[in-house]
Amino acid sequence: MQIRFDEISPQGSRYEIKGGEVLADQQDFVVRAPLDAQCALSRKGDAKVALTGRLQVALSLVCDRCLGQYDVDLESDFQVLFEVESAESWRVKDLDARIADLDSEMLDEPVIDLDDVVRQQVYLALPMKNLCSEACKGVCSQCGTNLNVAACDCVEERKALPFAALARLKK
Numbered sequence: 666m667q668i669r670f671d672e673i674s675p676q677g678s679r680y681e682i683k684g685g686e687v688l689a690d691q692q693d694f695v696v697r698a699p700l701d702a703q704c705a706l707s708r709k710g711d712a713k714v715a716l717t718g719r720l721q722v723a724l725s726l727v728c729d730r731c732l733g734q735y736d737v738d739l740e741s742d743f744q745v746l747f748e749v750e751s752a753e754s755w756r757v758k759d760l761d762a763r764i765a766d767l768d769s770e771m772l773d774e775p776v777i778d779l780d781d782v783v784r785q786q787v788y789l790a791l792p793m794k795n796l797c798s799e800a801c802k803g804v805c806s807q808c809g810t811n812l813n814v815a816a817c818d819c820v821e822e823r824k825a826l827p828f829a830a831l832a833r834l835k836k
């Protein structure tokens with residue numbers, strides 16, 4: 666969804682992005698329940714638009730440790746300030762960003778690609794580490810067994826080794 670600055674009403678405009686198309690073809694997750702994103706856009710002068718939004722989506726991720734799939738429900742609030750690039754905007758950018766305390770994004774043209782924004786926000790809302798749980802035991806580096814599901818003999822052997830060596834010494 667492309668929103669031109671001049672389409673946004675002086676009172677502000679609301680847009681809704683629903684469904685799965687925005688997140689289709691993403692390699693990093695599987696969408697379990699379609700995205701629901703609400704965005705409110707309001708004009709801040711000729712060259713600026715402030716966006717406040719909220720999104721909800723249910724995803725399946727792959728755990729980095731055990732490679733198992735696990736589910737996350739994401740909910741995120743976000744704010745972005747869009748500004749059309751100009752010589753002057755560069756000069757005042759730092760000051761403005763600090764005052765507004767918003768993530769600001771420079772645009773070449775006064776057009777916001779809302780799908781893109783929402784997709785970015787989904788990625789920002791993803792956990793830093795893909796772990797099915799903090800306590801995930803991962804897979805055995807020797808035999809590949811998922812240690813959350815089953816124990817394997819490699820672990821047993823490693824633990825048993827010092828005792829076995831001791832026992833041999835005593836003989």
Ligand SMILES: [Zn+2]
Pocket residue numbers: 728729730731732733796797798801802803
């Ligand atoms: Zn895991």
Ligand SMILES: [Zn+2]
Pocket residue numbers: 805806807808809810817818819820
């Ligand atoms: Zn093993």
